[in-house]
Amino acid sequence: MADSNTSGAAGPVMRVTKALDAGLHTLEKLILKWAIIIISVMTFGNVIYRTLTGASWHFAEEVSELSIIVATFFGISYAARKGRHISMSAFFDLAPYKVKKFLSIFNPFLTAVILFVVAYFAVQYTYGVYESGRTTAALQFPYWLMVVSIPIGLVLGGIQFLRNMWINIVNKEIYLAQEKKDYNEQ
Amino acid sequence: GNDDGNNEEVNNGGADNNDAADNNMNNDADNDEDNDADNNDGDDAEAVDVEPQELRFVVEETQGQVQHVYAEEFAERVSDRTDGAIDIDVFEFGELGSEVDQVEQLTDGIVEFAIISPGFTGTLVPEGNIFALQFLFGDDQQINQDILNESEAINEHLAANYEDQGIKPLSFWTEGAMQWTSNDVQLTEPEDFEGFQMRTQESPLILRSYEAYGANPTAMSWGELYTGLQQGAVDGQENPIFFIADAAFNEVQDYMTISNHNMYVTMTTVNPEFYDGLDDETRGVIDDVVEEMREVGFDIQEQQNSDFLSDIEDDDENPTEIYELDEDERDQFRELAEEVRDFYREEEGDDAEMILDMLEEEIEEHYDGDVD
Amino acid sequence: MLWTLIGVMVFLLALGLPMMIPLITGPLILLLFFDVGPDPWIMVQQMREGISSYVLIAVPLFIFAADIMTSGRTSQKLLDFIGAFVGHLRGGYAITTAAACTLFGSISGSTQATVVAIGKPMRQRLLKAGYKDSSAIALIINSSDVALLIPPSIGMIIYALVAQGASVGDLFIAGIGPGVLIFLFFAVYAFIYAKIHNIPLAEKPSWSERGRLTVQALMPLGFPIIIIGGIYGGIFTPTEAAGVSVLYALILEVFIFRSIHLKQIPDIALSSGIVTSAVFILVASGQAFSWVISFARIPRQLTDAVLPEDPTALTVLVIVALFFFVGCMFVDPIVVILILTPIFYDPAIQAGVDPIHLGVVIVFQAALGSATPPFGVDIFTASAVFNKSYLDVIRGTPPFIVMLLIVAVLVIVFEEISLFLLWMF
Numbered sequence: 008m009a010d011s012n013t014s015g016a017a018g019p020v021m022r023v024t025k026a027l028d029a030g031l032h033t034l035e036k037l038i039l040k041w042a043i044i045i046i047s048v049m050t051f052g053n054v055i056y057r058t059l060t061g062a063s064w065h066f067a068e069e070v071s072e073l074s075i076i077v078a079t080f081f082g083i084s085y086a087a088r089k090g091r092h093i094s095m096s097a098f099f100d101l102a103p104y105k106v107k108k109f110l111s112i113f114n115p116f117l118t119a120v121i122l123f124v125v126a127y128f129a130v131q132y133t134y135g136v137y138e139s140g141r142t143t144a145a146l147q148f149p150y151w152l153m154v155v156s157i158p159i160g161l162v163l164g165g166i167q168f169l170r171n172m173w174i175n176i177v178n179k180e181i182y183l184a185q186e187k188k189d190y191n192e193q
Numbered sequence: 194g195n196d197d198g199n200n201e202e203v204n205n206g207g208a209d210n211n212d213a214a215d216n217n218m219n220n221d222a223d224n225d226e227d228n229d230a231d232n233n234d235g236d237d238a239e240a241v242d243v244e245p246q247e248l249r250f251v252v253e254e255t256q257g258q259v260q261h262v263y264a265e266e267f268a269e270r271v272s273d274r275t276d277g278a279i280d281i282d283v284f285e286f287g288e289l290g291s292e293v294d295q296v297e298q299l300t301d302g303i304v305e306f307a308i309i310s311p312g313f314t315g316t317l318v319p320e321g322n323i324f325a326l327q328f329l330f331g332d333d334q335q336i337n338q339d340i341l342n343e344s345e346a347i348n349e350h351l352a353a354n355y356e357d358q359g360i361k362p363l364s365f366w367t368e369g370a371m372q373w374t375s376n377d378v379q380l381t382e383p384e385d386f387e388g389f390q391m392r393t394q395e396s397p398l399i400l401r402s403y404e405a406y407g408a409n410p411t412a413m414s415w416g417e418l419y420t421g422l423q424q425g426a427v428d429g430q431e432n433p434i435f436f437i438a439d440a441a442f443n444e445v446q447d448y449m450t451i452s453n454h455n456m457y458v459t460m461t462t463v464n465p466e467f468y469d470g471l472d473d474e475t476r477g478v479i480d481d482v483v484e485e486m487r488e489v490g491f492d493i494q495e496q497q498n499s500d501f502l503s504d505i506e507d508d509d510e511n512p513t514e515i516y517e518l519d520e521d522e523r524d525q526f527r528e529l530a531e532e533v534r535d536f537y538r539e540e541e542g543d544d545a546e547m548i549l550d551m552l553e554e555e556i557e558e559h560y561d562g563d564v565d
Numbered sequence: 566m567l568w569t570l571i572g573v574m575v576f577l578l579a580l581g582l583p584m585m586i587p588l589i590t591g592p593l594i595l596l597l598f599f600d601v602g603p604d605p606w607i608m609v610q611q612m613r614e615g616i617s618s619y620v621l622i623a624v625p626l627f628i629f630a631a632d633i634m635t636s637g638r639t640s641q642k643l644l645d646f647i648g649a650f651v652g653h654l655r656g657g658y659a660i661t662t663a664a665a666c667t668l669f670g671s672i673s674g675s676t677q678a679t680v681v682a683i684g685k686p687m688r689q690r691l692l693k694a695g696y697k698d699s700s701a702i703a704l705i706i707n708s709s710d711v712a713l714l715i716p717p718s719i720g721m722i723i724y725a726l727v728a729q730g731a732s733v734g735d736l737f738i739a740g741i742g743p744g745v746l747i748f749l750f751f752a753v754y755a756f757i758y759a760k761i762h763n764i765p766l767a768e769k770p771s772w773s774e775r776g777r778l779t780v781q782a783l784m785p786l787g788f789p790i791i792i793i794g795g796i797y798g799g800i801f802t803p804t805e806a807a808g809v810s811v812l813y814a815l816i817l818e819v820f821i822f823r824s825i826h827l828k829q830i831p832d833i834a835l836s837s838g839i840v841t842s843a844v845f846i847l848v849a850s851g852q853a854f855s856w857v858i859s860f861a862r863i864p865r866q867l868t869d870a871v872l873p874e875d876p877t878a879l880t881v882l883v884i885v886a887l888f889f890f891v892g893c894m895f896v897d898p899i900v901v902i903l904i905l906t907p908i909f910y911d912p913a914i915q916a917g918v919d920p921i922h923l924g925v926v927i928v929f930q931a932a933l934g935s936a937t938p939p940f941g942v943d944i945f946t947a948s949a950v951f952n953k954s955y956l957d958v959i960r961g962t963p964p965f966i967v968m969l970l971i972v973a974v975l976v977i978v979f980e981e982i983s984l985f986l987l988w989m990f
């Protein structure tokens with residue numbers, strides 16, 4: 008794992024960080040997996056239920072919407088970890104090593120900054136929704152639960168991009184992400 | 194200034210310059226009759242001199258539909274009265290997001306005005322679901338609009354619920370009676386709903402209303418509704434006539450029942466801080482135009498609903514059989530719908546019971562007055 | 566303001582930043598540093614809004630179904646079957662891809678879902694048959710465009726709601742002509758390509774071999790039958806069809822073929838989840854972007870500037886086509902249709918354009934723009950699904966763009982292509 012390069016001294020701080028990271032990694036995977044499975048079950052389950060009984064699962068759409076929001080925003084950091092975010096990399100791919108090295112540090116840094124800025128506004132938005140007391144239509148659960156994953160996902164995403172930056176600072180090779188080297192170096 | 198050049202038509206509406214700034218709903222409604230007879234001696238008397246402002250007005254419908262026509266007319270009248278100083282930019286549906294997004298934008302002051310339907314804010318102001326109750330109002334739309342104009346239950350108590358959420362309703366108005374469309378069966382009595390897949394908006398109260406008739410209500414987004422009706426995933430839906438024709442649902446439905454089971458009620462709203470911060474002259478202009486638009490808005494929807502009804506009737510390629518419920522048939526449904534009123538009283542907010550009791554009385558008064 | 570926006574976005578894009586960053590940063594700068602008005606939290610509201618459309622749920626579901634079928638044996642059996650009948654023909658696999666995308670597009674209504682469901686298994690086949698990867702991917706992306714034209718088309722439904730006076734049923738029929746025309750162009754191209762590149766002809770299998778492969782493929786062949794039958798039989802909606810296809814894939818692979826153990830399903834879901842997230846964060850950012858430019862009235866300023874006084878029908882159509890083409894290179898086609906249609910509709914009708922024809926031109930351009938670099942959403946989808954760099958994905962697209970542009974010109978100039986089926990009824 009690429010991680011091993013970054014952790015010279017295995018002090019207690021490092022160990023806690025690593026445990027946290029492992030926990031987060033597991034959580035991200037769990038959320039992405041189950042979001043997709045839940046959306047599937049909600050959609051075909053509703054069809055089956057309706058065919059058999061004539062009535063519908065009125066909660067199906069809401070649960071699917073929640074799953075999509077959670078998966079999209081928790082997915083930011085997971086996709087950042089795996090280098091799966093979509094970018095127009097034409098110039099980057101063609102650039103000489105020095106430019107590439109600079110961009111491999113600058114790009115994740117700027118991305119992290121932007122994500123933190125948006126996260127700040129996402130907190131405002133979520134708080135506004137919380138204050139309004141609005142609920143969802145079918146299940147009538149508080150709507151802020153629907154959107155609270157947005158600020159959390161953005162912050163986690165920002166942190167992951169900072170780590171993508173760090174790995175390029177401490178290593179000579181170019182990493183597209185913490186767990187993905189440049190295409191030329193694979 | 195106003196460069197549209199078609200002021201004549203605008204000014205011919207039933208406008209007068211009653212001092213609506215410090216208005217009282219009941220008084221204005223009483224003046225309605227006079228307004229009709231009144232030929233525009235009022236609004237182009239002199240333009241009010243106010244501070245120039247650019248304002249935004251967002252609606253839940255697209256160009257040409259009732260709300261958008263209303264908002265454009267509203268903007269034009271405000272502009273005329275202020276000699277162009279107040280410029281209201283109308284955003285149609287889709288430009289600024291969903292209906293619920295628009296509510297958040299209004300309460301934050303990102304837009305100053307919005308047309309907001311209680312149906313889209315039922316999770317914020319559950320008392321507003323009162324307009325989803327079926328066969329609560331009678332089927333004379335003019336009387337119903339009078340009730341909306343004058344009702345204390347609505348304009349004071351229900352309006353207060355919205356103000357608690359940062360939405361100030363300026364007027365409640367109808368976009369027309371809701372009708373049923375269907376395939377396979379003409380919906381004329383409750384038995385016809387047995388096992389019927391009815392598409393509704395997602396709201397426990399609406400779902401319950403159709404369950405009361407024995408139907409299987411299903412929520413479906415409008416993006417899928419045309420195809421859903423065409424291919425039979427759902428059998429029918431409810432909407433005002435102008436919307437049915439505009440979305441071309443009649444192309445994929447065999448029957449339409451003029452059920453008038455309730456009205457599509459909507460609200461002209463304003464951001465309260467913006468409104469309270471206005472100087473007296475400006476607020477006076479806004480209030481005047483809101484009053485004028487009660488009548489004008491009613492005419493817009495009446496015109497559209499009757500024109501589109503003819504369109505549906507005359508569409509030989511997609512024939513639609515139209516049936517109008519008589520009073521006995523309406524009573525059959527009303528009887529079954531009564532229990533949903535209890536659900537409303539118990540489930541739809543602290544003030545629901547009080548508001549419904551008061552409104553029921555008001556409706557009775559209006560209709561009794563009419564019968565005599 | 567407009568040029569600041571464009572400049573910032575193009576610059577950030579060129580640096581190779583994740584695509585969501587230019588889409589977020591451009592409008593964010595307008596909100597923070599220009600006097601546009603609203604609080605920036607509005608961008609978060611709209612990011613949420615962008616991914617909240619129920620119709621979009623079909624995208625992860627078709628991705629998931631396709632992932633299950635590609636991990637198991639379904640697509641293998643299905644493609645063996647197709648190969649037994651057309652593999653030996655000149656350009657046979659490419660023609661099959663185009664046909665399969667057209668067919669699947671007519672089921673799903675989503676270009677992105679088509680890229681996934683047909684593209685993923687078909688790409689392997691094309692590579693094996695000797696096609697270059699860049700050509701294979703380009704063929705898949707561009708054939709998937711047809712999904713927006715062939716009924717049921719989500720794009721047509723959205724257009725009909727915004728544009729009064731255009732019936733959905735008529736639009737559906739009017740989309741068929743241009744959709745088939747694209748398919749014909751691609752089929753001819755595939756034939757010529759195979760000839761020029763000397764793609765080796767596969768051996769023509771015997772009829773008994775064909776029979777065996779057909780029997781093997783019977784269950785997978787049920788997939789389109791169930792989907793199409795279910796939708797047209799009124800059992801489920803197109804979005805729900807995506808869910809049913811997941812169920813069908815699960816039943817086939819886990820219980821009938823036993824090629825996948827139930828325990829493996831979550832890991833397959835994870836790979837579908839990461840693709841979904843990478844695509845949906847762009848849909849979310851695109852919605853925030855489009856909200857801010859709508860609010861700042863940038864689209865309207867643009868059209869006021871570009872439309873001449875009393876334009877002819879053709880002038881309006883060309884300008885409309887350009888705007889939708891460019892818009893859909895940047896933003897999701899559905900969003901572009903919602904924003905731009907109302908702006909162009911009245912001037913177009915006044916200039917004498919048939920509303921149905923206008924709808925077809927608009928949806929066609931939307932489809933074309935979504936497969937066109939630099940931004941097209943189908944390119945992102947392909948990049949995520951095939952785990953290929955952006956450049957690799959777009960390398961093979963130029964010939965297809967040229968063909969689509971030719972069809973676009975034909976569709977704009979000859980309204981008969983859209984309307985003849987309507988006239989026949």
Ligand code: NA
Nearest residue numbers: 443446511512
């Ligand atoms: Na009909």
Ligand code: NA
Nearest residue numbers: 670674715717
């Ligand atoms: Na389609």
